[in-house]
Amino acid sequence: MSEPARMPSREPLRAPRVDLGAMLRDAADGRFPEPDGLFSRAAPWRDGVEGAVAFTGHAVMVVGEDVTDGELAALGVHGFGGAHDPRIATTLAGEGPVGVLDALLVGRGTGTGGPLVARPDLADTDRAAHAGEWRTEIDVYGLPDRDSTSLATLSRGIGGLPEVGIQAEDGHAATLLDGILGRRPAGEVVLASVTPGNARSLRFFLRAGFVPVASEQLWKPRRPAGP
Numbered sequence: 001m002s003e004p005a006r007m008p009s010r011e012p013l014r015a016p017r018v019d020l021g022a023m024l025r026d027a028a029d030g031r032f033p034e035p036d037g038l039f040s041r042a043a044p045w046r047d048g049v050e051g052a053v054a055f056t057g058h059a060v061m062v063v064g065e066d067v068t069d070g071e072l073a074a075l076g077v078h079g080f081g082g083a084h085d086p087r088i089a090t091t092l093a094g095e096g097p098v099g100v101l102d103a104l105l106v107g108r109g110t111g112t113g114g115p116l117v118a119r120p121d122l123a124d125t126d127r128a129a130h131a132g133e134w135r136t137e138i139d140v141y142g143l144p145d146r147d148s149t150s151l152a153t154l155s156r157g158i159g160g161l162p163e164v165g166i167q168a169e170d171g172h173a174a175t176l177l178d179g180i181l182g183r184r185p186a187g188e189v190v191l192a193s194v195t196p197g198n199a200r201s202l203r204f205f206l207r208a209g210f211v212p213v214a215s216e217q218l219w220k221p222r223r224p225a226g227p
Contacts, residue, residue, distance in 0.1 A: 034058060116152065
């Protein structure tokens with residue numbers, strides 16, 4: 001006797017809710033999410049900023065709860081690169097701006113201090129302004145020599161973790177990065193977002209011991225109601 005046909009499940013899709021900061025700390029220690037091809041969700045770390053973070057085989061969508069899990073799946077979000085389909089970012093952003101796709105790297109604080117000082121006079125530079133667009137709690141540091149315009153930003157970034165940005169035009173990039181890492185406790189995870197096409201910057205962070213763990217793209221949503 002044949003079994004009766006099974007009706008499709010009417011249970012709504014429910015993506016796991018995760019702590020993105022904890023996932024990034026785990027990834028820094030070599031513990032990555034299961035490469036299941038699926039996606040999970042994390043709460044935004046800043047009001048008005050959303051994004052997609054893709055690990056190997058798993059994606060984390062940082063999107064407001066006005067967008068349902070089913071709507072994300074219907075847009076084509078999945079863990080095998082689907083979270084970074086440009087059409088997904090532009091749809092979820094609506095009329096809002098979309099940031100570039102970046103490689104997300106992790107390094108470690110050293111707690112050793114360093115020569116950097118607060119440089120509020122550099123807070124209006126492009127690098128500092130860019131950090132302020134997408135991150136929170138922006139601090140701008142530089143060298144004591146006021147003629148030097150090189151700077152480093154330290155902010156609360158992806159997943160609420162410390163994030164560094166460097167703008168160095170006079171050969172002080174390594175000093176700036178060492179100084180920022182020296183301001184963080186030894187062993188603390190520090191992030192850096194680098195556009196893959198910026199090979200010079202990418203090589204610089206790799207030489208400094210940073211390692212890639214994921215990719216990320218941010219946007220500022222201005223959508224009427226859902227995607």
